[in-house]
Amino acid sequence: MKKEFNIIGLMSGTSLDGLDLAYCQISEIDGVYKYTIAETKSVDYTPEMKSNLKNAIHLPALELLELNNTYGTWLGEQTKLFIEEKKLDIDFIASHGHTTHHQPQKGVTYQIGSGQHVANACNQIVINDFRANDVALGGQGAPLVPIGDMLFFKEYDFCLNLGGISNISFQKGEDRIAYDIGLANMLLNYITQKIDVAYDKNGDLARFGKLNQNLLHSLNDLEFYKLPYPKSIGYEWFLKEVTPLVDKTKDTIPNLLHTAVVHISNQITIQIRQNISKENNKLLVTGGGALNSFLIDILKKELQNTATIVMPSKTVIEFKEALIFALMGVLRHQNKTNVLSSVTGAKKDSSSGVIFYPQ
Numbered sequence: 001m002k003k004e005f006n007i008i009g010l011m012s013g014t015s016l017d018g019l020d021l022a023y024c025q026i027s028e029i030d031g032v033y034k035y036t037i038a039e040t041k042s043v044d045y046t047p048e049m050k051s052n053l054k055n056a057i058h059l060p061a062l063e064l065l066e067l068n069n070t071y072g073t074w075l076g077e078q079t080k081l082f083i084e085e086k087k088l089d090i091d092f093i094a095s096h097g098h099t100t101h102h103q104p105q106k107g108v109t110y111q112i113g114s115g116q117h118v119a120n121a122c123n124q125i126v127i128n129d130f131r132a133n134d135v136a137l138g139g140q141g142a143p144l145v146p147i148g149d150m151l152f153f154k155e156y157d158f159c160l161n162l163g164g165i166s167n168i169s170f171q172k173g174e175d176r177i178a179y180d181i182g183l184a185n186m187l188l189n190y191i192t193q194k195i196d197v198a199y200d201k202n203g204d205l206a207r208f209g210k211l212n213q214n215l216l217h218s219l220n221d222l223e224f225y226k227l228p229y230p231k232s233i234g235y236e237w238f239l240k241e242v243t244p245l246v247d248k249t250k251d252t253i254p255n256l257l258h259t260a261v262v263h264i265s266n267q268i269t270i271q272i273r274q275n276i277s278k279e280n281n282k283l284l285v286t287g288g289g290a291l292n293s294f295l296i297d298i299l300k301k302e303l304q305n306t307a308t309i310v311m312p313s314k315t316v317i318e319f320k321e322a323l324i325f326a327l328m329g330v331l332r333h334q335n336k337t338n339v340l341s342s343v344t345g346a347k348k349d350s351s352s353g354v355i356f357y358p359q
Contacts, residue, residue, distance in 0.1 A: 003028045005333070006088070008079060009326030010095040011319075012113075014164025014235060015185040015288060016053055017199070018044040019075070021082050022322035023090070026330050033151045033327065039086045040319050043078050056100040056112065057235060064100065064112070071098065072114030076121025083122065092125035093118065094329025094353070096321070099131075102142070102234030109141040109234075115356035122358075127329040129354040134339045139346025142232035143167045146178035146343045147331070148324030157281040158272055158307065162289025163321070164189075165233060166264060168271055175342035177275075179229035182222070182267045183260070184289045186238055191246060191256045200257055203294025209258030215249045219263040225270075230345035261295050269302040281307035286320040328353065 004027045011020045023039035045053065056067055079093055097113030115128040131141035146169040149159040159169040164186035169178035185199070192200050200206055222241055224233060246256065272283065283303070289295055290311060300309055311317065331338035332353035339352045 003334075005330050006090045007326040007329050008082065008088070008090055008093045009319075009322035009324070009329070010075060010079065010093065010097075011322040011325055012053075012096065012098040013321065014099065015189055016045060016050050016164070017288060018042050019078060020319055020322040021079065022319040022326060023082070023086065023088050024323050024326040026327055028330075028334075033330075035152055035323060035327070037315055037319055037323055039082075039088065040315060040322075041082050041085075042318070049074075053098055053100070056098075057239075068112040069114045069117050071112050072117030073121045075113050076118040076126075079118065079124070080122040083124075090124060092127060092329060092333065093122065094325045094332075095126055095128040096130065096325045097128055099234065101236070102232065103236060104135050104140045104142070104232060107135055109135045115354055116359070119356040119358040124358060126356045127332050127353045128356070130325070130328055130332075130339070130352050133350050133352040134344050134346045137341075137346035137348060137350060139339070139341060139344030140179075140230050140232040141344060143169065143178045143180060143343060144328065144339060145169065145321060145324045146176050147338050147340055148320070148327050149178070150176045150340075151327065152324070153284055155282070156284040156310065157278075158275075158283045160268065160283055160285045161321070162285065162287040162292075162295070166268060166289070167232075168268070169343075170275055172275070176340050177229065178340075178343040180232045181271050182225060182233070182264070183219070183238075183242065184264055184287070186235070187242060187246070187260050187264070188257060188289075188292070190238075190243065191253060191260060195253055199288075200292070203257075203261060203292040205254045206257035206261045206292075207294040209252065209254030209256070211262060212249060212251050212255050212259040215245065215251070215256070215259045216263055216266075218245045219260070220266060225267060230343060261292070261298055264289075264295060265298040265302050268299060269306075272303065272307055276306060282310050283307040284310050284312065286312065286317045288318070290317045
């Protein structure tokens with residue numbers, strides 16, 4: 001029996017580059033899922049909104065709850081505009097929200113963007129809050145994308161996402177394994193913002209920098225890299241463990257960026273080499289970092305004879321996460337597993353997400 005769904009996936013990541021909206025058509029035939037990304041849109045955050053989201057971690061509880069509501073209304077308004085502009089017919093919306101707090105070791109993960117406010121603002125059914133249930137089950141609540149890697153991209157040996165954080169997904173026997181590797185655009189953007197540049201386009205600044213061995217050693221020596229999976233990181237960890245290392249390093253911006261790129265590539269390469277089980281591996285790379293040509297060049301050099309990097313279409317590179325949250329919404333609607341305990345370390349698989357109806 002064929003089932004078809006029209007869903008909008010909403011994604012805002014730790015790199016704070018804006019809101020991604022993907023109108024996806026997802027079909028299922030006897031457990032086999034297929035997708036089409038039919039329409040997309042990216043909405044840049046204003047400087048004020050970017051600042052509000054970045055600093056949300058420091059807000060008192062009441063102000064954080066207020067931001068949760070106002071941001072949810074804004075998400076709903078942007079979704080309504082998208083629906084009207086593209087004349088879309090949808091079944092529901094799947095919204096990741098924006099992570100402000102992630103400390104699973106304390107049983108805490110929080111994504112702002114109130115589902116009820118989203119639903120009311122766009123007059124559509126909304127599914128959100130995909131992480132909290134897994135954390136309540138003892139899991140990391142992250143990464144969540146591997147369910148989509150397993151159902152949509154299983155022809156690849158490894159799926160690498162280069163967002164604010166780098167994470168990887170691969171099959172190991174009967175289980176899907178995934179975890180946060182470590183730093184990616186969160187670090188690169190932190191460095192460029194020191195000179196009021198949003199990001200290093202194509203890695204052009206980094207390409208002409210030189211390696212700072214002391215900084216590279218300090219970054220590679222971070223304790224997180226020594227931990228076994230399942231594991232995940234958040235902005236809190238970045239502020240506490242990483243920014244002091246960068247801030248105390250007196251060097252040029254190109255040199256800092258160059259060193260950061262080498263570090264990111266080093267850690268990715270270590271993880272892939274530790275988990276290869278055959279020759280001729282294929283590595284799918286998506287996320288904003290896939291558009292950093294210098295990072296990809298360095299990664300190709302380090303992975304030669306280990307894995308071949310595959311770059312999908314620009315649409316998949318930029319909107320894969322929004323697509324997979326759309327899929328997670330479908331699975332939640334069907335009451336099927338959408339969060340894998342083999343990935344998160346939770347007590348069991350779960351069908352996570354809270355459904356909100358417009359009022």
